[in-house]
Amino acid sequence: MSFLLRKIVHNEAMKSDPKEIYGWRVYLLACSACCGGMLFGMDSGIIGGVLTMDPFQQKYGLADKPDTVTANLSANIVSTLQAGCFAGALLASPLAEKMGRRSALLISALISIVGTVMQAAASGQLAVMYVGRFVTGLGVGGASMVNPLYVSENAPRAIRGGLTGLYQLFIVFGIMLAFWINYGCLLHVHGTAMYSVPLATQAIPAVLLFVGMSLCNESPRWLAKQDKWEQAKATLSKVRALPQSHPYIVDEFNDIVTQLENERQLIGGSGFWDLMREMWLIAPNRKRAAYTIILMICQQMTGTNAINYYAPQIFKNLGVTGNATNLFATGVYGIVKTVACAVFLIFVADSLGRRRSLLWTSVGQALAMLYIGLYVRISPPVTGEPVSPAGYVALVCIFLFAAFFQFGWGPVCWIYVSEIPTARLRSLNVAFGAATQWLFNFVVARAVPSMLVTMGSNGYGTYIFFACFCFAMGVFVWFFIPETKGVSLERMDELFGVVPGAELKRNDPERAAVQVEAVGKRATFAEVENI
Numbered sequence: 001m002s003f004l005l006r007k008i009v010h011n012e013a014m015k016s017d018p019k020e021i022y023g024w025r026v027y028l029l030a031c032s033a034c035c036g037g038m039l040f041g042m043d044s045g046i047i048g049g050v051l052t053m054d055p056f057q058q059k060y061g062l063a064d065k066p067d068t069v070t071a072n073l074s075a076n077i078v079s080t081l082q083a084g085c086f087a088g089a090l091l092a093s094p095l096a097e098k099m100g101r102r103s104a105l106l107i108s109a110l111i112s113i114v115g116t117v118m119q120a121a122a123s124g125q126l127a128v129m130y131v132g133r134f135v136t137g138l139g140v141g142g143a144s145m146v147n148p149l150y151v152s153e154n155a156p157r158a159i160r161g162g163l164t165g166l167y168q169l170f171i172v173f174g175i176m177l178a179f180w181i182n183y184g185c186l187l188h189v190h191g192t193a194m195y196s197v198p199l200a201t202q203a204i205p206a207v208l209l210f211v212g213m214s215l216c217n218e219s220p221r222w223l224a225k226q227d228k229w230e231q232a233k234a235t236l237s238k239v240r241a242l243p244q245s246h247p248y249i250v251d252e253f254n255d256i257v258t259q260l261e262n263e264r265q266l267i268g269g270s271g272f273w274d275l276m277r278e279m280w281l282i283a284p285n286r287k288r289a290a291y292t293i294i295l296m297i298c299q300q301m302t303g304t305n306a307i308n309y310y311a312p313q314i315f316k317n318l319g320v321t322g323n324a325t326n327l328f329a330t331g332v333y334g335i336v337k338t339v340a341c342a343v344f345l346i347f348v349a350d351s352l353g354r355r356r357s358l359l360w361t362s363v364g365q366a367l368a369m370l371y372i373g374l375y376v377r378i379s380p381p382v383t384g385e386p387v388s389p390a391g392y393v394a395l396v397c398i399f400l401f402a403a404f405f406q407f408g409w410g411p412v413c414w415i416y417v418s419e420i421p422t423a424r425l426r427s428l429n430v431a432f433g434a435a436t437q438w439l440f441n442f443v444v445a446r447a448v449p450s451m452l453v454t455m456g457s458n459g460y461g462t463y464i465f466f467a468c469f470c471f472a473m474g475v476f477v478w479f480f481i482p483e484t485k486g487v488s489l490e491r492m493d494e495l496f497g498v499v500p501g502a503e504l505k506r507n508d509p510e511r512a513a514v515q516v517e518a519v520g521k522r523a524t525f526a527e528v529e530n531i
Contacts, residue, residue: 073126376460
Protein backbone atom coordinates (compact mmCIF):
# COMPACT_ATOMS: atom_id res chain seq x y z
CA MET A 1 0.00 0.00 0.00
CA SER A 2 2.78 2.41 0.89
CA PHE A 3 4.65 1.71 -2.37
CA LEU A 4 1.48 2.23 -4.45
CA LEU A 5 0.73 5.52 -2.69
CA ARG A 6 4.25 6.83 -3.28
CA LYS A 7 3.81 6.16 -7.01
CA ILE A 8 0.39 7.82 -7.20
CA VAL A 9 0.58 10.72 -4.74
CA HIS A 10 3.00 13.50 -5.66
CA ASN A 11 3.39 15.10 -2.26
CA GLU A 12 6.65 16.33 -0.78
CA ALA A 13 5.58 15.32 2.74
CA MET A 14 5.51 11.65 1.75
CA LYS A 15 9.14 11.52 0.68
CA SER A 16 10.47 11.74 4.23
CA ASP A 17 7.75 9.70 5.95
CA PRO A 18 8.32 6.07 7.03
CA LYS A 19 6.30 3.63 4.95
CA GLU A 20 4.76 1.97 8.03
CA ILE A 21 2.43 4.90 8.70
CA TYR A 22 0.51 4.12 5.49
CA GLY A 23 -0.54 0.65 6.62
CA TRP A 24 -4.01 -0.88 6.68
CA ARG A 25 -4.96 0.40 10.13
CA VAL A 26 -5.35 4.08 9.20
CA TYR A 27 -7.48 3.20 6.16
CA LEU A 28 -9.74 0.90 8.14
CA LEU A 29 -10.17 3.62 10.75
CA ALA A 30 -11.09 6.20 8.12
CA CYS A 31 -13.52 3.87 6.34
CA SER A 32 -15.24 2.93 9.59
CA ALA A 33 -15.82 6.57 10.49
CA CYS A 34 -16.89 7.45 6.95
CA CYS A 35 -19.88 5.13 7.17
CA GLY A 36 -21.44 8.31 8.58
CA GLY A 37 -21.02 9.71 5.07
CA MET A 38 -22.78 6.69 3.58
CA LEU A 39 -25.62 7.36 6.02
CA PHE A 40 -25.82 10.94 4.75
CA GLY A 41 -25.79 9.74 1.13
CA MET A 42 -28.46 7.07 1.52
CA ASP A 43 -30.78 9.40 3.42
CA SER A 44 -30.32 12.03 0.69
CA GLY A 45 -30.69 9.65 -2.25
CA ILE A 46 -33.53 7.44 -1.07
CA ILE A 47 -36.14 10.12 -0.54
CA GLY A 48 -36.06 11.58 -4.08
CA GLY A 49 -37.02 8.26 -5.66
CA VAL A 50 -39.48 7.35 -2.92
CA LEU A 51 -41.41 10.59 -3.52
CA THR A 52 -42.11 9.56 -7.13
CA MET A 53 -43.45 6.07 -6.28
CA ASP A 54 -47.22 5.69 -6.75
CA PRO A 55 -47.80 3.73 -3.49
CA PHE A 56 -46.04 6.45 -1.49
CA GLN A 57 -47.95 9.26 -3.18
CA GLN A 58 -51.25 7.52 -2.55
CA LYS A 59 -50.44 6.61 1.05
CA TYR A 60 -49.25 10.10 1.97
CA GLY A 61 -51.81 12.09 -0.01
CA LEU A 62 -49.51 13.44 -2.72
CA ALA A 63 -51.42 11.99 -5.68
CA ASP A 64 -53.91 14.00 -7.77
CA LYS A 65 -52.97 17.36 -6.28
CA PRO A 66 -51.83 20.56 -8.04
CA ASP A 67 -48.12 20.68 -8.86
CA THR A 68 -47.47 23.51 -6.40
CA VAL A 69 -49.12 21.61 -3.52
CA THR A 70 -47.22 18.42 -4.33
CA ALA A 71 -43.98 20.41 -4.61
CA ASN A 72 -44.52 21.95 -1.15
CA LEU A 73 -45.34 18.64 0.53
CA SER A 74 -42.35 16.96 -1.14
CA ALA A 75 -40.09 19.82 -0.06
CA ASN A 76 -41.35 19.54 3.53
CA ILE A 77 -40.64 15.80 3.67
CA VAL A 78 -37.14 16.22 2.19
CA SER A 79 -36.10 19.31 4.14
CA THR A 80 -37.15 18.03 7.58
CA LEU A 81 -34.03 15.85 7.50
CA GLN A 82 -31.86 18.91 6.87
CA ALA A 83 -33.45 20.74 9.80
CA GLY A 84 -32.45 17.86 12.07
CA CYS A 85 -28.97 17.77 10.53
CA PHE A 86 -28.48 21.47 11.26
CA ALA A 87 -29.36 20.95 14.93
CA GLY A 88 -27.32 17.74 15.12
CA ALA A 89 -24.18 19.38 13.73
CA LEU A 90 -24.31 22.14 16.35
CA LEU A 91 -25.08 19.76 19.24
CA ALA A 92 -22.29 17.39 18.22
CA SER A 93 -19.53 19.94 18.83
CA PRO A 94 -19.80 20.09 22.65
CA LEU A 95 -20.49 16.35 22.68
CA ALA A 96 -17.32 15.63 20.69
CA GLU A 97 -15.29 17.92 22.96
CA LYS A 98 -16.60 16.48 26.21
CA MET A 99 -16.98 12.77 25.40
CA GLY A 100 -14.59 12.37 22.49
CA ARG A 101 -14.88 11.97 18.72
CA ARG A 102 -15.44 8.22 18.84
CA SER A 103 -18.23 8.38 21.42
CA ALA A 104 -19.98 11.15 19.49
CA LEU A 105 -20.00 9.00 16.35
CA LEU A 106 -21.40 6.02 18.26
CA ILE A 107 -24.24 8.15 19.66
CA SER A 108 -24.96 9.61 16.20
CA ALA A 109 -25.29 6.10 14.77
CA LEU A 110 -27.80 5.04 17.44
CA ILE A 111 -29.93 8.17 16.95
CA SER A 112 -29.99 7.59 13.18
CA ILE A 113 -31.20 4.03 13.62
CA VAL A 114 -34.13 5.20 15.77
CA GLY A 115 -35.14 7.81 13.20
CA THR A 116 -34.92 5.36 10.31
CA VAL A 117 -37.23 2.90 12.08
CA MET A 118 -39.77 5.70 12.56
CA GLN A 119 -39.67 6.59 8.86
CA ALA A 120 -40.17 3.01 7.72
CA ALA A 121 -43.05 2.49 10.18
CA ALA A 122 -44.85 5.81 9.57
CA SER A 123 -47.53 4.10 7.43
CA GLY A 124 -49.01 7.20 5.85
CA GLN A 125 -48.78 9.44 8.93
CA LEU A 126 -47.04 12.59 7.79
CA ALA A 127 -46.38 13.72 11.37
CA VAL A 128 -44.50 10.48 12.14
CA MET A 129 -42.56 10.79 8.87
CA TYR A 130 -41.54 14.34 9.75
CA VAL A 131 -40.42 13.37 13.26
CA GLY A 132 -38.56 10.31 11.96
CA ARG A 133 -36.69 12.33 9.38
CA PHE A 134 -35.84 15.02 11.94
CA VAL A 135 -34.49 12.42 14.40
CA THR A 136 -32.49 10.76 11.63
CA GLY A 137 -31.18 14.20 10.75
CA LEU A 138 -29.86 14.69 14.29
CA GLY A 139 -27.70 11.59 13.86
CA VAL A 140 -26.66 12.38 10.30
CA GLY A 141 -25.77 15.98 11.19
CA GLY A 142 -23.79 14.88 14.24
CA ALA A 143 -21.82 12.36 12.18
CA SER A 144 -21.20 14.95 9.43
CA MET A 145 -19.56 17.25 11.96
CA VAL A 146 -17.49 14.66 13.85
CA ASN A 147 -16.40 12.47 10.95
CA PRO A 148 -14.02 14.86 9.11
CA LEU A 149 -12.69 16.03 12.47
CA TYR A 150 -11.96 12.48 13.63
CA VAL A 151 -10.32 11.37 10.37
CA SER A 152 -8.17 14.52 9.98
CA GLU A 153 -6.87 14.13 13.54
CA ASN A 154 -5.82 10.53 12.85
CA ALA A 155 -4.52 10.81 9.28
CA PRO A 156 -0.86 11.21 8.26
CA ARG A 157 -0.34 14.67 6.74
CA ALA A 158 0.64 13.44 3.25
CA ILE A 159 -2.65 11.60 2.71
CA ARG A 160 -4.87 13.65 5.01
CA GLY A 161 -6.71 15.08 2.01
CA GLY A 162 -7.49 11.67 0.58
CA LEU A 163 -8.55 10.13 3.89
CA THR A 164 -10.69 13.08 4.94
CA GLY A 165 -12.16 13.17 1.44
CA LEU A 166 -13.26 9.56 1.90
CA TYR A 167 -16.24 11.10 3.67
CA GLN A 168 -17.39 12.52 0.33
CA LEU A 169 -16.72 9.20 -1.42
CA PHE A 170 -18.92 7.41 1.10
CA ILE A 171 -21.59 10.07 0.64
CA VAL A 172 -21.75 9.51 -3.11
CA PHE A 173 -21.48 5.74 -2.67
CA GLY A 174 -24.49 5.93 -0.36
CA ILE A 175 -26.33 8.07 -2.90
CA MET A 176 -25.56 5.55 -5.65
CA LEU A 177 -26.79 2.65 -3.51
CA ALA A 178 -29.95 4.60 -2.72
CA PHE A 179 -30.66 5.28 -6.38
CA TRP A 180 -30.29 1.63 -7.36
CA ILE A 181 -32.27 0.40 -4.35
CA ASN A 182 -35.11 2.66 -5.45
CA TYR A 183 -34.86 1.37 -9.02
CA GLY A 184 -34.84 -2.27 -7.90
CA CYS A 185 -37.81 -1.81 -5.58
CA LEU A 186 -39.79 -0.05 -8.31
CA LEU A 187 -39.31 -3.06 -10.61
CA HIS A 188 -39.57 -5.97 -8.19
CA VAL A 189 -41.47 -4.88 -5.05
CA HIS A 190 -45.16 -4.02 -4.89
CA GLY A 191 -47.56 -2.27 -2.52
CA THR A 192 -46.37 -0.24 0.43
CA ALA A 193 -43.19 -2.35 0.61
CA MET A 194 -42.06 -0.57 -2.56
CA TYR A 195 -41.22 2.53 -0.51
CA SER A 196 -40.90 1.13 3.03
CA VAL A 197 -38.04 -1.20 2.06
CA PRO A 198 -35.86 1.66 0.71
CA LEU A 199 -36.65 3.74 3.80
CA ALA A 200 -35.62 0.85 6.07
CA THR A 201 -32.32 0.30 4.25
CA GLN A 202 -31.20 3.74 5.47
CA ALA A 203 -30.34 2.00 8.76
CA ILE A 204 -27.62 -0.17 7.17
CA PRO A 205 -24.84 2.47 7.16
CA ALA A 206 -25.83 3.53 10.69
CA VAL A 207 -25.31 -0.04 11.88
CA LEU A 208 -21.98 -0.22 10.04
CA LEU A 209 -20.90 3.07 11.62
CA PHE A 210 -21.72 1.80 15.12
CA VAL A 211 -19.93 -1.53 14.64
CA GLY A 212 -16.91 0.06 12.96
CA MET A 213 -16.41 2.76 15.57
CA SER A 214 -16.78 0.21 18.36
CA LEU A 215 -13.55 -1.32 17.07
CA CYS A 216 -11.62 1.95 16.54
CA ASN A 217 -9.45 4.09 18.81
CA GLU A 218 -10.11 7.61 20.05
CA SER A 219 -8.37 10.54 18.36
CA PRO A 220 -4.85 10.97 19.81
CA ARG A 221 -5.18 14.77 19.53
CA TRP A 222 -8.39 14.75 21.57
CA LEU A 223 -6.70 12.56 24.21
CA ALA A 224 -3.82 15.05 24.35
CA LYS A 225 -6.27 17.93 24.86
CA GLN A 226 -7.63 16.04 27.88
CA ASP A 227 -4.09 15.77 29.27
CA LYS A 228 -4.08 12.01 28.72
CA TRP A 229 -0.56 12.23 27.35
CA GLU A 230 0.54 8.62 27.73
CA GLN A 231 -2.68 7.31 26.21
CA ALA A 232 -2.41 9.85 23.39
CA LYS A 233 1.15 8.79 22.56
CA ALA A 234 0.25 5.09 22.72
CA THR A 235 -2.72 5.64 20.41
CA LEU A 236 -0.63 7.65 17.96
CA SER A 237 1.96 4.87 17.97
CA LYS A 238 -0.75 2.29 17.27
CA VAL A 239 -2.33 4.24 14.40
CA ARG A 240 1.08 4.92 12.80
CA ALA A 241 2.24 1.30 13.33
CA LEU A 242 5.53 2.55 14.80
CA PRO A 243 7.07 2.20 18.28
CA GLN A 244 6.71 5.16 20.62
CA SER A 245 10.47 5.71 20.50
CA HIS A 246 10.53 6.12 16.71
CA PRO A 247 11.71 9.62 15.65
CA TYR A 248 8.57 10.16 13.54
CA ILE A 249 6.29 9.47 16.53
CA VAL A 250 8.46 11.61 18.79
CA ASP A 251 8.37 14.54 16.33
CA GLU A 252 4.62 14.33 15.64
CA PHE A 253 3.80 13.99 19.33
CA ASN A 254 6.06 16.92 20.18
CA ASP A 255 4.30 19.02 17.55
CA ILE A 256 0.96 18.19 19.19
CA VAL A 257 2.29 19.03 22.64
CA THR A 258 3.89 22.28 21.47
CA GLN A 259 0.76 23.52 19.75
CA LEU A 260 -1.48 22.74 22.70
CA GLU A 261 0.93 24.42 25.11
CA ASN A 262 1.13 27.50 22.86
CA GLU A 263 -2.64 27.78 22.84
CA ARG A 264 -2.92 27.44 26.59
CA GLN A 265 -0.29 30.15 27.07
CA LEU A 266 -2.03 32.53 24.68
CA ILE A 267 -5.62 32.12 25.82
CA GLY A 268 -6.90 31.06 29.22
CA GLY A 269 -10.28 29.44 29.80
CA SER A 270 -12.02 26.78 27.76
CA GLY A 271 -15.69 27.71 28.03
CA PHE A 272 -17.87 28.19 24.98
CA TRP A 273 -17.76 32.00 25.07
CA ASP A 274 -13.98 31.96 25.56
CA LEU A 275 -13.68 29.89 22.40
CA MET A 276 -16.12 32.14 20.54
CA ARG A 277 -14.08 35.22 21.47
CA GLU A 278 -10.92 33.46 20.39
CA MET A 279 -12.51 32.48 17.08
CA TRP A 280 -14.00 35.85 16.14
CA LEU A 281 -11.74 38.43 17.83
CA ILE A 282 -8.36 37.13 16.67
CA ALA A 283 -7.92 37.88 12.97
CA PRO A 284 -6.34 34.61 11.71
CA ASN A 285 -8.97 32.54 13.53
CA ARG A 286 -11.75 34.79 12.27
CA LYS A 287 -10.42 34.44 8.73
CA ARG A 288 -10.48 30.64 8.97
CA ALA A 289 -13.98 30.59 10.43
CA ALA A 290 -15.21 32.89 7.65
CA TYR A 291 -13.60 30.71 4.97
CA THR A 292 -15.23 27.65 6.50
CA ILE A 293 -18.71 29.18 6.41
CA ILE A 294 -18.35 30.64 2.92
CA LEU A 295 -16.98 27.41 1.43
CA MET A 296 -19.88 25.40 2.85
CA ILE A 297 -22.43 27.89 1.53
CA CYS A 298 -20.79 27.69 -1.88
CA GLN A 299 -20.76 23.89 -1.81
CA GLN A 300 -24.54 23.78 -1.47
CA MET A 301 -25.19 26.62 -3.90
CA THR A 302 -23.53 24.68 -6.70
CA GLY A 303 -26.91 22.94 -6.96
CA THR A 304 -25.58 19.45 -6.35
CA ASN A 305 -28.23 18.50 -3.82
CA ALA A 306 -30.95 19.86 -6.07
CA ILE A 307 -30.02 16.96 -8.34
CA ASN A 308 -29.47 14.47 -5.51
CA TYR A 309 -32.92 15.04 -4.03
CA TYR A 310 -34.94 15.69 -7.17
CA ALA A 311 -33.02 13.87 -9.91
CA PRO A 312 -36.07 11.97 -11.24
CA GLN A 313 -38.01 15.22 -11.62
CA ILE A 314 -35.01 16.96 -13.24
CA PHE A 315 -34.48 14.15 -15.76
CA LYS A 316 -38.21 14.36 -16.56
CA ASN A 317 -37.81 18.10 -17.23
CA LEU A 318 -35.04 17.25 -19.70
CA GLY A 319 -37.33 14.94 -21.67
CA VAL A 320 -36.66 11.53 -20.08
CA THR A 321 -40.05 9.81 -19.77
CA GLY A 322 -41.27 7.00 -17.51
CA ASN A 323 -40.55 6.62 -13.81
CA ALA A 324 -38.42 3.50 -14.33
CA THR A 325 -36.32 5.29 -16.96
CA ASN A 326 -35.91 8.32 -14.69
CA LEU A 327 -34.75 6.16 -11.79
CA PHE A 328 -32.38 4.27 -14.10
CA ALA A 329 -30.85 7.56 -15.30
CA THR A 330 -30.61 8.62 -11.66
CA GLY A 331 -28.75 5.39 -10.88
CA VAL A 332 -26.24 6.08 -13.65
CA TYR A 333 -25.81 9.58 -12.23
CA GLY A 334 -24.91 7.97 -8.88
CA ILE A 335 -22.31 5.72 -10.53
CA VAL A 336 -20.68 8.72 -12.25
CA LYS A 337 -20.46 10.57 -8.92
CA THR A 338 -18.91 7.60 -7.15
CA VAL A 339 -16.32 6.81 -9.83
CA ALA A 340 -15.32 10.47 -10.19
CA CYS A 341 -14.89 10.89 -6.44
CA ALA A 342 -12.81 7.71 -6.18
CA VAL A 343 -10.53 8.86 -9.02
CA PHE A 344 -10.12 12.25 -7.36
CA LEU A 345 -9.19 10.81 -3.97
CA ILE A 346 -6.73 8.27 -5.37
CA PHE A 347 -4.95 10.36 -7.99
CA VAL A 348 -5.66 14.04 -7.32
CA ALA A 349 -6.58 15.01 -3.72
CA ASP A 350 -3.05 15.11 -2.33
CA SER A 351 -1.31 15.89 -5.63
CA LEU A 352 -3.22 18.69 -7.38
CA GLY A 353 -4.03 20.44 -4.11
CA ARG A 354 -7.11 22.09 -2.62
CA ARG A 355 -6.96 25.48 -4.32
CA ARG A 356 -6.53 24.35 -7.93
CA SER A 357 -9.19 21.67 -7.51
CA LEU A 358 -11.73 24.28 -6.41
CA LEU A 359 -10.76 26.73 -9.16
CA TRP A 360 -11.11 24.62 -12.28
CA THR A 361 -14.19 22.72 -11.13
CA SER A 362 -16.00 26.01 -10.44
CA VAL A 363 -15.75 26.82 -14.13
CA GLY A 364 -16.69 23.29 -15.23
CA GLN A 365 -19.79 23.20 -13.04
CA ALA A 366 -20.87 26.66 -14.18
CA LEU A 367 -20.60 25.80 -17.89
CA ALA A 368 -22.52 22.53 -17.44
CA MET A 369 -25.37 24.21 -15.55
CA LEU A 370 -25.43 27.14 -18.01
CA TYR A 371 -25.85 24.82 -20.99
CA ILE A 372 -28.70 22.96 -19.31
CA GLY A 373 -30.49 26.22 -18.53
CA LEU A 374 -30.07 27.56 -22.07
CA TYR A 375 -31.23 24.27 -23.60
CA VAL A 376 -34.39 24.19 -21.49
CA ARG A 377 -35.06 27.86 -22.34
CA ILE A 378 -34.28 27.83 -26.09
CA SER A 379 -35.21 24.31 -27.19
CA PRO A 380 -37.24 22.67 -24.41
CA PRO A 381 -38.24 18.99 -24.67
CA VAL A 382 -41.68 18.30 -26.12
CA THR A 383 -43.94 15.74 -24.44
CA GLY A 384 -44.34 12.61 -26.55
CA GLU A 385 -41.36 13.32 -28.79
CA PRO A 386 -37.92 11.70 -28.50
CA VAL A 387 -35.08 13.57 -26.87
CA SER A 388 -33.25 15.80 -29.36
CA PRO A 389 -29.45 15.72 -29.87
CA ALA A 390 -29.21 18.97 -27.89
CA GLY A 391 -31.23 17.27 -25.16
CA TYR A 392 -28.77 14.40 -24.99
CA VAL A 393 -25.95 16.93 -24.57
CA ALA A 394 -27.93 18.43 -21.67
CA LEU A 395 -28.19 14.97 -20.11
CA VAL A 396 -24.44 14.52 -20.54
CA CYS A 397 -23.96 17.90 -18.82
CA ILE A 398 -25.81 16.54 -15.77
CA PHE A 399 -23.25 13.74 -15.56
CA LEU A 400 -20.35 16.14 -16.25
CA PHE A 401 -21.58 18.39 -13.47
CA ALA A 402 -21.53 15.39 -11.11
CA ALA A 403 -17.94 14.57 -12.12
CA PHE A 404 -16.77 18.17 -11.74
CA PHE A 405 -18.34 18.42 -8.29
CA GLN A 406 -16.55 15.28 -7.10
CA PHE A 407 -13.22 16.64 -8.36
CA GLY A 408 -13.49 19.77 -6.27
CA TRP A 409 -16.33 21.21 -4.26
CA GLY A 410 -17.62 17.90 -2.93
CA PRO A 411 -14.61 16.43 -1.11
CA VAL A 412 -12.31 19.47 -0.94
CA CYS A 413 -14.63 21.57 1.25
CA TRP A 414 -14.76 18.86 3.91
CA ILE A 415 -10.99 18.39 3.72
CA TYR A 416 -10.28 22.11 3.99
CA VAL A 417 -12.57 23.01 6.89
CA SER A 418 -11.34 20.09 9.00
CA GLU A 419 -7.63 20.86 8.55
CA ILE A 420 -7.29 24.67 8.76
CA PRO A 421 -8.51 25.45 12.34
CA THR A 422 -6.20 25.69 15.31
CA ALA A 423 -6.53 22.66 17.61
CA ARG A 424 -8.56 24.44 20.32
CA LEU A 425 -11.11 25.60 17.77
CA ARG A 426 -11.14 22.63 15.41
CA SER A 427 -14.30 21.06 16.81
CA LEU A 428 -16.18 24.37 16.93
CA ASN A 429 -14.98 25.39 13.46
CA VAL A 430 -16.04 22.10 11.88
CA ALA A 431 -19.37 22.34 13.72
CA PHE A 432 -19.98 25.77 12.16
CA GLY A 433 -19.03 24.36 8.77
CA ALA A 434 -21.29 21.33 9.05
CA ALA A 435 -24.19 23.40 10.42
CA THR A 436 -23.80 25.92 7.59
CA GLN A 437 -23.73 23.09 5.08
CA TRP A 438 -26.95 21.66 6.47
CA LEU A 439 -28.65 25.03 6.73
CA PHE A 440 -28.09 25.75 3.04
CA ASN A 441 -28.79 22.13 2.20
CA PHE A 442 -32.17 22.77 3.84
CA VAL A 443 -32.61 25.99 1.84
CA VAL A 444 -31.89 24.19 -1.45
CA ALA A 445 -34.08 21.19 -0.60
CA ARG A 446 -36.96 23.47 0.36
CA ALA A 447 -36.62 25.89 -2.56
CA VAL A 448 -35.79 23.75 -5.60
CA PRO A 449 -39.25 22.14 -6.14
CA SER A 450 -40.83 25.58 -6.25
CA MET A 451 -37.97 26.94 -8.39
CA LEU A 452 -38.49 24.17 -10.96
CA VAL A 453 -42.19 25.08 -11.15
CA THR A 454 -41.96 28.88 -11.06
CA MET A 455 -38.62 29.93 -12.66
CA GLY A 456 -39.61 29.73 -16.32
CA SER A 457 -40.74 26.78 -18.43
CA ASN A 458 -39.30 23.55 -17.05
CA GLY A 459 -37.44 25.67 -14.48
CA TYR A 460 -34.67 26.86 -16.81
CA GLY A 461 -33.95 29.78 -14.47
CA THR A 462 -32.99 27.31 -11.74
CA TYR A 463 -30.00 26.05 -13.73
CA ILE A 464 -28.86 29.53 -14.74
CA PHE A 465 -29.09 30.65 -11.11
CA PHE A 466 -26.74 27.85 -10.00
CA ALA A 467 -24.41 28.51 -12.96
CA CYS A 468 -23.94 32.14 -11.90
CA PHE A 469 -23.19 31.05 -8.36
CA CYS A 470 -20.54 28.58 -9.58
CA PHE A 471 -18.75 31.33 -11.52
CA ALA A 472 -18.78 33.57 -8.43
CA MET A 473 -17.29 30.77 -6.31
CA GLY A 474 -14.27 30.55 -8.60
CA VAL A 475 -13.63 34.28 -8.16
CA PHE A 476 -13.76 33.90 -4.37
CA VAL A 477 -11.26 31.02 -4.39
CA TRP A 478 -8.87 32.89 -6.70
CA PHE A 479 -8.58 35.87 -4.38
CA PHE A 480 -8.86 34.34 -0.90
CA ILE A 481 -8.16 30.61 -0.50
CA PRO A 482 -4.52 29.59 0.27
CA GLU A 483 -3.13 26.14 -0.50
CA THR A 484 -2.83 23.66 2.42
CA LYS A 485 -1.59 20.54 0.63
CA GLY A 486 1.14 18.80 2.62
CA VAL A 487 0.93 21.22 5.57
CA SER A 488 0.69 19.49 8.96
CA LEU A 489 -2.22 20.39 11.25
CA GLU A 490 0.24 21.90 13.72
CA ARG A 491 1.62 24.24 11.00
CA MET A 492 -1.74 25.69 9.94
CA ASP A 493 -1.41 28.49 12.51
CA GLU A 494 1.78 29.67 10.82
CA LEU A 495 0.13 29.53 7.38
CA PHE A 496 -2.66 31.82 8.54
CA GLY A 497 -0.38 34.19 10.49
CA VAL A 498 -0.82 33.26 14.17
CA VAL A 499 1.91 34.49 16.54
CA PRO A 500 3.99 31.47 17.68
CA GLY A 501 3.67 31.97 21.43
CA ALA A 502 6.31 29.50 22.53
CA GLU A 503 8.91 31.04 20.24
CA LEU A 504 8.13 34.51 21.57
CA LYS A 505 8.63 33.30 25.13
CA ARG A 506 12.13 32.14 24.32
CA ASN A 507 13.14 35.29 22.46
CA ASP A 508 11.35 38.00 24.45
CA PRO A 509 9.57 36.73 27.58
CA GLU A 510 8.39 40.19 28.67
CA ARG A 511 6.82 40.98 25.31
CA ALA A 512 5.20 37.52 25.19
CA ALA A 513 3.66 38.06 28.62
CA VAL A 514 2.16 41.39 27.52
CA GLN A 515 0.79 39.74 24.38
CA VAL A 516 -0.81 36.94 26.37
CA GLU A 517 -2.48 39.49 28.61
CA ALA A 518 -3.68 41.50 25.59
CA VAL A 519 -5.28 38.47 23.96
CA GLY A 520 -7.02 37.66 27.21
CA LYS A 521 -8.48 41.19 27.12
CA ARG A 522 -9.94 40.55 23.63
CA ALA A 523 -7.33 42.50 21.71
CA THR A 524 -7.33 41.98 17.95
CA PHE A 525 -4.53 40.04 16.29
CA ALA A 526 -3.09 43.21 14.75
CA GLU A 527 -2.99 44.87 18.16
CA VAL A 528 -1.26 41.85 19.67
CA GLU A 529 1.30 41.70 16.89
CA ASN A 530 2.16 45.39 17.27
CA ILE A 531 2.89 45.15 21.01
